[in-house]
Amino acid sequence: MNTVISLAGKYLIGLIGIGLVVIIHELGHLFVARLCGISVEVFSFGMGPRIWGKQFHATEFRISLFPFGGYCRMKGSDDLTRALDRNSKTFEHAENGSLFSVHPIKRFFTYFAGPLANILFAIILYTCLAAIPYSVLSTKPVIATVNSYPALFGANTTSPAYFGGLRTGDTVLTFDNKEIRDWEELEELLESSTQDSHSFLIERDHTNLTFSIVPEQTENGSRYGLSRCQIPIVGSVRPHTPEKKAGLKAGDVIIGCNGHQIANDLDLLTALSLENTSTQLKVLRSGQVYELSFEPNKDETGKGDWSFALAADTRKITDASFDLRIGIATTFSMTWNTIHSLYLILTGKSADVRQQFTGMARAALMIGDITSLGLEANTFSGIRALLYLLGVVSISLAIGNMLPLPAFDGGQMLIGLYETISKKRVQPRHYWVLQLIGFLAVILIFGFMTYVDLHHLYLIRH
DSSP, X not given: OHHHHHHHHHHHHHHHHHHHHHHHHHHHHHHHHHHTTOOEEEEEEEEEEEEEEEEETTEEEEEEEEEEEEEEEESOHHHHHHHHHTTOSSOTTOOTTOGGGSOHHHHHHHHHHHHHHHHHHHHHHHHHHHHSOEEEEOOOOBEEEGGGOHHHHOTTOOOHHHHTTOOTTOEEEEETTEEOOSHHHHHHHHHHOOSSOEEEEXXXXXXXXXXXXXXXXXTTEEEOOEEEOXXXXXXXXXXXXXXXXHTOOTTOEEEEETTEEOSSHHHHHHHHTSOOSSEEEEEEETTEEEEEEEOOEEOTTSSEEOOEEEOOOXXXXXXXXXXXXXXXXXXXXXXXXHHHHHHHHHTTOOSOHHHHOOOHHHHHHHHHHXXXXXXXXXXXXXXXXXXXXXXXXXXXXXXXXXXXXXXXXHHHHHHHHHHHHHOOOOOHHHHHHHHHHHHHHHHHXXXXXXXXXXXXXXXXXX
C-alpha cells in the first residue's frame, strides 16, 4: 500500500507540473488572441467535464474535472461549420472576433504566442534556478589510477599518472602549486591543463610527496588516467526496497560485497558488477559488523538496479545573483539540445528512441521521482530539481508544438504565413481536411508515445 501511495504521489507531482506548463502555453494564446481581436470562448484550467465557470467579458474561465493541463478555445468553429454546410470557397460571413475574421498574420502571432510563452517561462525558471543557493559535490581529492580497475575502465586502460608515480588512495594537496579543495576542482584543472608536465603534491601514509606527471595528449585534451574514489558510506536508502527490508541504513560503511573486501566505492562498483542473483553486503555500524543479503531490483536490461546512494560531501554556493543572461543562455542551450534530439529521432540516427522520446505518463513519473529524490536530501534540492525539469518540459512543449502539422501551432502558423504571402485564403473544406490530417497525426504520435511508455514499463517489470 505504501508503495502505491508513493507512486501516486510522484505521478501527482509530475502531472501538476506538466499541467502548469500547459497552462502557461495556453495563457500565451489567450493574451495575444485578445490583442489581435480574436475572442476566446473558453479558457479551462484542467481537462474533461466542466465543474465550475465564471464569465469574464467574452471568455468563460472554467475549472474542469481533471486538474492536469488546460485548453484555450477560440471563436471560429461556427464559421467553419457554416462554410462547410454551404460548400463555400471562402469564409465570407465570419463573425466578429472569429479566427477567420482577422488578418492571417494575426492568426500567425496568436498561435506563435503559445510556444513563445513556454520559452519565456523556461528563461524565468532557469534565471530563478541560478539565483537559488545550492550545494555542489565536494568529494575529497583522493585519487585512483584507472589501470587498477580494469572491470570498470577496460582491461587495456593505461594510466600516465600511475607511470609517473601516483597510486590509488593518494590525496592530492596541490596541482601546479594550486591548493586543491576537492576532486571536482582538481578535475576541472586536469581537463583544462595544457602543459607538457604538471606537478602533483600528494599525501600518502602521512607523508607528503611530489611527482611530475606527463599526461597523454588526445583529441579531447590531456589524459591522466585518474578517477576519484571515496569511502563507501551509505548516504540514503530508498524506502520500500529490498535494501531497506534487508536492514541497510544510512551511515553504514560497506567493508565487504559478494565475498570481496571493499576499501572504496570503486571496489564496491567492481563487486556489484559481477553476475550475482543476490547481493551480500558486510557493513560496519557503530563499531559492529553486520552481514546483509537481498535480491536487488532489476533495470530494463535485466541488470541489478540498487536503491541506495553513497554519502557525498558538499559545499554551498551562495553568491549567485538573479541574472537574466544566465536564464537566456541556459534556455538557448536546452532548446538547441532538444532540437538536435528531435532531429536524431526523425532521421533515425538516435541509438535508443526510448531515451529521447517520452510520453506524458513516463515524463510525469520522472519529474515526480527526481523531485522526490531531491526533497529527500533537502528542500532546496527538491525545488531545484522541479524547476529544472519544468524548464525541460516547457522547452519540449514549445518545440513539439512548432512541428508543421495542421493540428499543432506550427501548422497553423504555416497556414497564416501562406495566406499572408499568397494573399489567398485557404478554402474551408481544405482547412477542414488539414485539421483532420493533423488530428490523425496527433493520435498516431500520442499512440506511439503511449507504446514507448508501456514498453519501458514492460522492460522494467520483466
